[in-house]
Amino acid sequence: MAGVKFTLDNDGSIGSHLPKNGTAEVRNGKIIVTDPDAGGNMAKISDRSGVELFIDEVKVMGSTAVSENSNIRAVIHNREPERKADIHVADDKMSASIKVYYNDGEKYRLKDQAPSNEIVIDVVSDGTIQCPRFTLDEVIEVLKSKGIVYGIEKEKLNSVILESSKSHDIIAKGLKPVDGGDDRVEAKFDGEKKYDEINGRIDFYSIGRVVSVEPDTVVAEKIPGSEGVAGIDVFGNEVPPKPGKKIDMLAGQGIRLSEDGLKAYSKIKGRPDIKWNTVSVYEVYKVSSDVDISTGNIDFTGDIVINGNITDGMKVKCGNNLLLYGSITGSRIYAGYDVSIKKNAIGSSIRAGRFDFTKCSMIDCLEPIKQNLESIFYATDMLKDTGKVPKTYKDGQIIKILLDTKFKNITENIDKLRSLLFNNKDQFNMGILELGARLVKYFTGNGPLLIEDYLELKDLADEVEKHMDILKNSLTHPSDIEVSYVQSSILSTSGDIIIKGRGCYNSRLSCKGSVIFQKPGSVMRGGVINAFKDIRINELGSPGGAYTVVETGKDAVVTCEIAYANSVIKIGNLSTKLTSSFKKLKAYQDRGELMMERLKL
Numbered sequence: 001m002a003g004v005k006f007t008l009d010n011d012g013s014i015g016s017h018l019p020k021n022g023t024a025e026v027r028n029g030k031i032i033v034t035d036p037d038a039g040g041n042m043a044k045i046s047d048r049s050g051v052e053l054f055i056d057e058v059k060v061m062g063s064t065a066v067s068e069n070s071n072i073r074a075v076i077h078n079r080e081p082e083r084k085a086d087i088h089v090a091d092d093k094m095s096a097s098i099k100v101y102y103n104d105g106e107k108y109r110l111k112d113q114a115p116s117n118e119i120v121i122d123v124v125s126d127g128t129i130q131c132p133r134f135t136l137d138e139v140i141e142v143l144k145s146k147g148i149v150y151g152i153e154k155e156k157l158n159s160v161i162l163e164s165s166k167s168h169d170i171i172a173k174g175l176k177p178v179d180g181g182d183d184r185v186e187a188k189f190d191g192e193k194k195y196d197e198i199n200g201r202i203d204f205y206s207i208g209r210v211v212s213v214e215p216d217t218v219v220a221e222k223i224p225g226s227e228g229v230a231g232i233d234v235f236g237n238e239v240p241p242k243p244g245k246k247i248d249m250l251a252g253q254g255i256r257l258s259e260d261g262l263k264a265y266s267k268i269k270g271r272p273d274i275k276w277n278t279v280s281v282y283e284v285y286k287v288s289s290d291v292d293i294s295t296g297n298i299d300f301t302g303d304i305v306i307n308g309n310i311t312d313g314m315k316v317k318c319g320n321n322l323l324l325y326g327s328i329t330g331s332r333i334y335a336g337y338d339v340s341i342k343k344n345a346i347g348s349s350i351r352a353g354r355f356d357f358t359k360c361s362m363i364d365c366l367e368p369i370k371q372n373l374e375s376i377f378y379a380t381d382m383l384k385d386t387g388k389v390p391k392t393y394k395d396g397q398i399i400k401i402l403l404d405t406k407f408k409n410i411t412e413n414i415d416k417l418r419s420l421l422f423n424n425k426d427q428f429n430m431g432i433l434e435l436g437a438r439l440v441k442y443f444t445g446n447g448p449l450l451i452e453d454y455l456e457l458k459d460l461a462d463e464v465e466k467h468m469d470i471l472k473n474s475l476t477h478p479s480d481i482e483v484s485y486v487q488s489s490i491l492s493t494s495g496d497i498i499i500k501g502r503g504c505y506n507s508r509l510s511c512k513g514s515v516i517f518q519k520p521g522s523v524m525r526g527g528v529i530n531a532f533k534d535i536r537i538n539e540l541g542s543p544g545g546a547y548t549v550v551e552t553g554k555d556a557v558v559t560c561e562i563a564y565a566n567s568v569i570k571i572g573n574l575s576t577k578l579t580s581s582f583k584k585l586k587a588y589q590d591r592g593e594l595m596m597e598r599l600k601l
Contacts, residue, residue, distance in 0.1 A: 023115035044118040081105035081131035093233035097168035105129030134161045150236045177231030180244030220264040220279045222249040252280030341483040353479025353494035360512045372410040373461035380454040400448040541567035558587040
């Protein structure tokens, strides 16, 4: 029998024994091989991840037979320590930060294994390999390799690199430039010291205190702004300063400028005024009696001061500010800027800051239309890209479908635009009028079908934004209306409306600023307030439930000492109708919800 060894047993009988196989073992990091008996199987070894075996300098690939004469070499792969310095430079290049990462390594040794005919060489941990920390010089060289050479804070950097950091730490700062100062126009008359102040605004028409300048008086002087100082970014590059705003002092009514444009002289006797960078001296038209059928309607380009009343059916048109010491009844006032009425407004229409008010209304009207156009553009683009509409559909048809289903509100916005343009067409340039005509044409009825390429929507949105910017840049300053008592009247202005007396009954107040009821116990009963900023009222509505509405912008606050049931409060696009009466009411928007702080009356 091949491979079987026969022997004589002690009892004289013949026995047989299988030959002994070869073995391999690992002891104290060494691989020991024992050869087999004649006819036995040779020992076999293979490796595992983390160690490579070479037998007679040939890499082991799978299980391989070995003998005592085999030259076995094991290459152990330790996990080497890792370190990293992540450098980040701010977009403006004025700071650099670093995040340091250290990860210790691990060394391994061969795992001891008992003798066996076939073994898999494996490794076990033999301790940690400490990750070396960066030195200050090493990190500075890394920074330099990235071009960061200025403003390195070595002391802070040295402390940051000691351990791994969880976030980026700023370790280099540039020198910020000092921006240039703006040119400004400085008043050379001392009127401000003589005027009363009302809610932080100067009352240029305090009784007996209308300031006046004589001809050839220096009314204002242009003060040139300062030059800026350059800075340095972390790359060592110069950062130019932002230049100050350069302005030209402009000569308004009644003003001449010096040859160098730095001084403004009055040409006439009148009231000096500075609005932005325009200096003016206004003639003051004074009416010592009532404005009635005997005086006729008044239309004057400067200031108007009326010591009496404006009676039924009269119209006063003022190019600048108007001061009425009496009351207005059943009449109309149109003022370029502020209106101050010391007594009452009954059954009348008062419009202050009339040009700015119309411009602001147009801006408010165009803003949602611009958003509509952009939304419809992207929706059309998506539908065309995803193929959710038949390819035979033209762009105008797709837009019409979107308007009929998803963007119905654009029709309402276009109707507002059409009404605003129709009622104020003499106050807008031809560019806005033509834009309005195109919007009405394309977005009413079957107008969308006239759009051949949906890219026209983006062009229209850009054009709307351009005209909004033109309107914003042409605004002068907010104009206020001050009045003691209002009844059955319409008031509108580009600034604030201030009710200084008993309050307001059954009227409509519209402004781009705040509405303030100053006197304790004053009331707002019946009618509507439409503002953009805060509304402060003592009593809103009435115990009898007079329907009264106050609405303002989403970032504004409405406060009432008393708010009666049946009053409506609207802030932004959120509104509520009070079903009970309250005191100490405060309403505002917070995270898209209408919040009401109040106490039961």
